[in-house]
Amino acid sequence: KAGVTQTPRYLIKTRGQQVTLSCSPISGHRSVSWYQQTPGQGLQFLFEYFSETQRNKGNFPGRFSGRQFSNSRSEMNVSTLELGDSALYLCASSLEGGRGDTEAFFGQGTRLTVV
Amino acid sequence: GQSLEQPSEVTAVEGAIVQINCTYQTSGFYGLSWYQQHDGGAPTFLSYNGLDGLEETGRFSSFLSRSDSYGYLLLQELQMKDSASYFCAVNTGGFKTIFGAGTRLFVKA
Numbered sequence: 001k002a003g004v005t006q007t008p009r010y011l012i013k014t015r016g017q018q019v020t021l022s023c024s025p026i027s028g029h030r031s032v033s034w035y036q037q038t039p040g041q042g043l044q045f046l047f048e049y050f051s052e053t054q055r056n057k058g059n060f061p062g063r064f065s066g067r068q069f070s071n072s073r074s075e076m077n078v079s080t081l082e083l084g085d086s087a088l089y090l091c092a093s094s095l096e097g098g099r100g101d102t103e104a105f106f107g108q109g110t111r112l113t114v115v
Numbered sequence: 116g117q118s119l120e121q122p123s124e125v126t127a128v129e130g131a132i133v134q135i136n137c138t139y140q141t142s143g144f145y146g147l148s149w150y151q152q153h154d155g156g157a158p159t160f161l162s163y164n165g166l167d168g169l170e171e172t173g174r175f176s177s178f179l180s181r182s183d184s185y186g187y188l189l190l191q192e193l194q195m196k197d198s199a200s201y202f203c204a205v206n207t208g209g210f211k212t213i214f215g216a217g218t219r220l221f222v223k224a
Binding site: 004031033035040041042043044045048050055056058090092097098099101102103104105106107108109 | 119123145146148150156157158159160163165202204206208209210211212213214215216217
């Protein structure tokens with residue numbers, strides 16, 4: 001069974017540009033969550049999608065957005081990039097994303113560098 | 116606000132036992148999980164506690180006390196390959212899992 005796939009693995013962008021990251025969850029998993037990881041800050045929750053609907057979001061500015069497609073693949077977009085957006089962006093998939101899910105599976109992440 | 120507190124660093128010698136504590140303050144709680152992340156790698160699931168008590172999985176055990184909003188991860192018979200970052204995470208029940216800042220474990224020979 002294939003794991004969670006994130007593309008691209010590495011990305012360098014200039015301030016002010018926008019970027020789109022992609023996540024393909026494990027087959028059969030319908031919940032996709034996105035996290036931003038920076039040194040010393042752990043994983044900061046961005047948003048969670050299930051059946052093409054955003055069910056929760058974290059405390060990030062509106063420049064961060066996402067969506068989910070009917071095949072459960074998800075994308076996140078960051079517009080008007082700032083230097084502080086440089087981070088590892090991780091995607092995690094689980095079956096339903098609810099209280100019954102005890103385990104999430106992470107992708108390798110996309111390392112975004114804003115210069 | 117919601118927060119999870121865990122030590123930033125722990126150092127132990129090979130073959131020893133180490134405990135990583137996690138205290139949490141969240142608006143909802145449906146379970147405490149632990150993840151391991153090696154440098155450059157993805158976080159991988161280690162264990163889950165939904166109810167009070169101890170869960171054992173091989174060399175790793177995890178404990179939860181919901182009344183104390185506290186849990187820990189216990190690693191026994193430490194090996195060099197256990198050097199990694201360890202994160203506690205709380206399923207808040209609102210389709211949101213929040214993570215601690217992580218504990219960096221250094222295992223020395």
